[in-house]
Amino acid sequence: MKKFTADYVYTVEDKEPIPNGLVVTDDDGKILSITSYSGDNNKDVIYHKGVIVPGFINSHCHLELSHLKGKIKEKEGLPSFIKNVIAIRNVAEAEIEKAMIAADKQMQKNGIVGVGDISNTVISADIKAKSPIRYHTFVEMVGLDPAKSQELITKADALKSKFEHSGSASITLHASYTLSKALVKDLRRYCKNEKNLISLHSQENEDENAFYRYKTGAFVQLYEDLGINLDYFVAMSKNTLQAIVPLLPQDQNVLLVHNTFTTLKDVYMLRRFNVDIFWCFCPGANLYIENTMPNFKFFEKSGYLATLGTDSLASNHSLSILDEMKLVQKSGRGISFDEMLEWATINGAKFFGWDSELGSIKKGKTPGLNLITNFKDGHITPKSEVVKLI
Ligand SMILES: [Zn+2]
Incomplete structure (x- = not known):
């Protein structure tokens, strides 16, 4: 005792x-x-x-990117950040593993007991299985080509089964600017038969909205630079939230991550749809990549719960929920300690269904x-x- x-x-x-x-x-x-x-x-x-x-519950992390700590220049914006991650993420497996083990230890030391972790490969599975931290793995799908949506779901589902020994897992979408309507529809069908937590990087950058509304801006340039054909993408005259949220499954918890450029109008608009939304704020990563933070106060009006995430060491200096709380407080938006503490603990536990033990x-x-x-x-x-x- x-x-x-x-x-x-x-x-x-x-x-x-x-x-x-x-x-x-x-x-x-x-x-x-x-x-x-x-x-x-x-x-x-x-x-x-x-x-x-x-x-603490860290609702958003990418263990797989831990080896990129300090390697990407700060405050250059999301399209440039993505380009850098793609260019330098592939190194020897041993180097990635060593960095992931250190990142997991750092989270333990910082009092984190549960983590929602985005994965594109199986490389983190055994580390999660051995860790005292409780992990949920989001197997992430990236793909704008509607013709490939079913293939992506099948692949993601196969990868998900490799995380069975390391905690819970689900298949999920990366971001509005890397999905097709067909992929969201297929995901809805997939979700009909099972509990499948969803996470979506949302409005992390203003150009996402320009891309959706008019098919212009830095994302068009990014895809051009990456040699990706965009012919099948049609502008929707709506911003990403307005376009995607109505399509999402209605009976699954959905974590919208970042929300840096989400407006009060967006927040009110969401209340019209019957989707179980949770917000996830990652202020450290927002400052690192975009040098700005969400207007945290807006989100109180939504009636949805908020959580906190560290994002990865590619876009943050530490994996510490207390450090994220310090940044929220520093933003001067008038969020009390009591409210932030709920973001840091019980709300994340509720999202992942861990609240009977954690939070x-x-x-x-x-x-x-x-x-x-x-x-x-x-x-x-x-x-x-x-x-x-x-
Ligand atoms: Zn992320």
Whole structure:
């Protein structure tokens, strides 16, 4: 049995944090009780300065790109970033594996207990299987050619089965600018028979909208540079959200990732469709690639839950949910610590269906416990650090 106390315990279940909260767990980290600590001299109780919060959920990562840390120049925009990833991602397998193992360890150290990870190959499967982190793998499909959609689904489904030993897995779409309507339709058909979580990189760059509305902008140039024929792509006079969301499966959780250029109008528009949307913000990657961040406040109006992701080390300096929270706070959009903490814990757990075990400090759950240090007046500070307690 272990006993932890700190200045405050944020359970995420209760509206208010518990001053001098005492969390008792068994040796496997299962929560036995949460009470207020009376302060009597109990040698078993470990006191921590700071606040105790549940383990973090990182809703969006690409372990496969970990070896690209520091290799791509910052703030050059998404089309240039994609071109660079394609050009330099293929190196010796041993180098990629070494970087993925280090990335997984870094996430453990940073108090992350669950990860949604995008995969294009099988290379991360054994690392995920061995890690104490709970992984969901999104096997990603990239393809604008409608004639190839069924072939892509078959391939993705085969790759998905190779992740069975490493946690849950689903097949998913990469981004609006790399899919065809036929692919989304085929995915809908695929989803009819099984639970299949969907993730979509969405409005990460303004040119995505120009590409969809008018077939102009940097993506047309990118495809030209890559020698990809765009004849079958027809402009839709709608931005990517307006065009794609109505086509998505209605009975699956859908994670829209980035949302950097999503407008308030888009947010209101989404409420018309019966799709189970979750937002995922990756502020570190947005600053790295586009040097901007979403207007986080808009999304409160949607009624959908928000989550946080680190994206990959190709577009971030760390894999730390606390670092992402610091950036949200720094954006000055008025998001409270309590709200951000829900993004960082229970909302991601709900998206992945892990909330009966992870995401909040509740009797019977095994959520992991993190200490956040240098916490002041209900806020994290630039000096705050995360210490994984269990
Ligand atoms: Zn991503």
